[in-house]
Amino acid sequence: MHSLSRILLHRSNSVLNSPTFLVAVRQTSAGPPPATPAKEGSLTYKYEQFIGKWPKVLALHRTVLExxxxxxxxxxxxxxxxxAVATGQKKLTDLSVEELETLVQSGSELIKMLTLIVILQIPGPGDILILMLIFFPRLVLTRHFWSDQQRREYFQLEVTKALISGEQLLKTYGNPSSTDENKxxxxxxxxxxxMLLVHNMQSMYPIPxxxxxxxxxxxxLRALDNLLPTTIDGFNERQLIFNCYIRKIDIGKKNDSEMRDSLRQYVKFTSRMPNNVYLYASPLFKQK
Known part of the structure; x- marks a missing residue:
């Protein structure tokens, strides 16, 4: 098999630097930017023609590319x-839904993403992504490489673990309600x-x-909550699942309508919370 990492870098850089990327990158939780078709006669084109003899291998290859x-x-x-935020070029209230979604990704996911980007810079190891995709998708890879079904399943696992930690934390305060601000x-x-329970609740590593x-x-996340009521009707299933996940709202087997309803209820429930209460928003929302 040719070095997949070289093909990944060539395809990714050509998309990221193309004029259409300015629009395509705004997909974020909805899915990947649209691909630039491989030119006939190019290395990518020849490679895909070759592995096309094995449909399952081709499908894995395209999943990794995407x-x-x-x-x-x-x-x-x-x-x-x-x-842009750190230099004062933009305030949180100036950001789009897509920009805010990238900021609220969990620390564990961001670390995995950065690690994968480093791996893809090295000729050869990029080929290992296919093996990771088969054997260790949840442990090693990020949502970008998962199927829609895996995304729902893996996110729900994280939500469940986060809510358990949140419920344990509330117990230490005597299970207060959202109106018991002083507790x-x-x-x-x-x-x-x-703090360890809070890190678990946020799906973040307890690092400096x-x-x-x-x-x-x-x-x-609060800035994203403010935008949700005017944008949620346009969300597809991927976006609804992602937005439930980042707020640690149960996904389960909910359909699109049920997830929209849960998100609307969450935003309404948390809208008047001060920050010290909003920190516990997910377990409080579950027990309401």
Missing amino acids: GSRWCFADVKMYFKTKR MKPLDKLDSSE GSSKRIMNRMKA
Whole structure:
């Protein structure tokens, strides 16, 4: 098999640097940017013609190509948006839904994305992505490489674990309701065991600087909540699943209508919460 990583880099860079990428990158949670068809006679074209003899191999190859383009697009938008906010070029209230979605990705997912981008720069190891796709999709890869069914299944697993941690944390406060503001500790007042539960609730690793990232993620998520009522009707299933996941709302077997309803209820439920209460929004929403 030819080096898949070289093909990935060539295809990804050609898409990312094309004029259409300015529009295509705005897909984000909806899916990857549209692909530029391989030119007849090119290395990519010949390679796909060759592996086309084995349909399953071709399908895996295209899944990796699509996932790589999507991952590149998200990483590029993440750093571009983060820089714009940090330098004061934009405020959170100026950002689009797609830009905010990249900012609220969990720390664990972002670390995986950055690791995959590094791997794809090295000729050869990119071929290993196909093996990862077959044997370790949830442990090693990100949502960009999963099927729609896997995305729903894996996100629900993360939501379930997050809610369990959230419920354990609320128990330490005597299971207060969302109106018991004084019983909710702000992030800087939590002890080490409570902080660990908060990290689990946010699907984030407890590494240096993570507390600041949790605060920034919470601010970005609240800005995204403000945009949701006017944009949610245009969301497809992928977007609805992703938006439930980042808020740690149960996905289960809900259809599109049920997920929209859950998201609308969540935004309404949390709209008047101060930040120290919003930190616990997901388990509070589940128990309401």
